Amino acid sequence: xxxxxxxxxxxxxxxxxxxxxxxxxxxxxxxxxxxxxxxxxxxxxxxxxxxxxxxxxxxxxxxxxxxxxxxxxxxxxxxxxxxxxxxxxxxxxxxxxxxxxxxxxxxxxxxxxxx
Amino acid sequence: xxxxxxxxxxxxxxxxxxxxxxxxxxxxxxxxxxxxxxxxxxxxxxxxxxxxxxxxxxxxxxxxxxxxxxxxxxxxxxxxxxxxxxxxxxxxxxxxxxxxxxxxxxxxxxxxxxxxxx
Numbered sequence: 001x002x003x004x005x006x007x008x009x010x011x012x013x014x015x016x017x018x019x020x021x022x023x024x025x026x027x028x029x030x031x032x033x034x035x036x037x038x039x040x041x042x043x044x045x046x047x048x049x050x051x052x053x054x055x056x057x058x059x060x061x062x063x064x065x066x067x068x069x070x071x072x073x074x075x076x077x078x079x080x081x082x083x084x085x086x087x088x089x090x091x092x093x094x095x096x097x098x099x100x101x102x103x104x105x106x107x108x109x110x111x112x113x114x115x
Numbered sequence: 116x117x118x119x120x121x122x123x124x125x126x127x128x129x130x131x132x133x134x135x136x137x138x139x140x141x142x143x144x145x146x147x148x149x150x151x152x153x154x155x156x157x158x159x160x161x162x163x164x165x166x167x168x169x170x171x172x173x174x175x176x177x178x179x180x181x182x183x184x185x186x187x188x189x190x191x192x193x194x195x196x197x198x199x200x201x202x203x204x205x206x207x208x209x210x211x212x213x214x215x216x217x218x219x220x221x222x223x224x225x226x227x228x229x230x231x232x233x
Binding site: 042044046049090094100103108 | 158159161164212214222224225227
């Protein structure tokens with residue numbers, strides 16, 4: 001069965017620090033990859049997605065992620081975080097060859113940015 | 116992006132009662148919707164896939180008789196928690212799948228419903 005693993009459960013950074021959140025998945029076929037963010041008290045929002053093409057994907061709010069197929073990874077990065085980036089971050093994987101749209105979510109990473 | 120709404124946003128009920136949660140896709144039709152449960156500080160756990168005009172597909176370990184799902188139209192799916200108990204208290208999130216051709220299907224999430232069972 002597919003699984004998604006986020007290595008960092010709780011990350012604390014100071015403003016302007018660089019961010020990298022790890023995401024690994026276990027599935028050998030074609031995948032669709034997503035990063036979602038959930039700000040306190042708000043619903044899930046899509047940060048970025050990868051379907052095909054350039055493995056370096058740029059999303060909203062200065063976030064980017066790189067799909068490394070050989071490592072089954074899709075790590076999220078931001079060069080300089082802001083206090084407003086404090087939120088819960090979820091990596092999710094879907095079967096690219098399937099039309100079900102079903103997603104498997106990672107455990108989530110809590111990011112706390114100190115002003 | 117597409118908009119998905121949920122109603123109610125928050126509900127408190129007594130143990131033994133049933134609660135219905137609605138999920139609507141406001142600006143696109145969705146033959147497929149998903150229902151998730153999110154525990155505090157935890158990830159989203161997929162409960163079931165709601166299919167318009169047919170029976171829902173439940174994930175392993177989810178009681179289909181307790182969590183009734185109806186997807187009667189292309190824009191509405193409902194989740195009914197029957198005979199709710201305190202352990203059913205949770206944050207329930209729905210999503211609607213917007214089809215864009217094979218590889219490009221994408222889920223859009225509702226704001227969630229906080230259920231508290233007393």
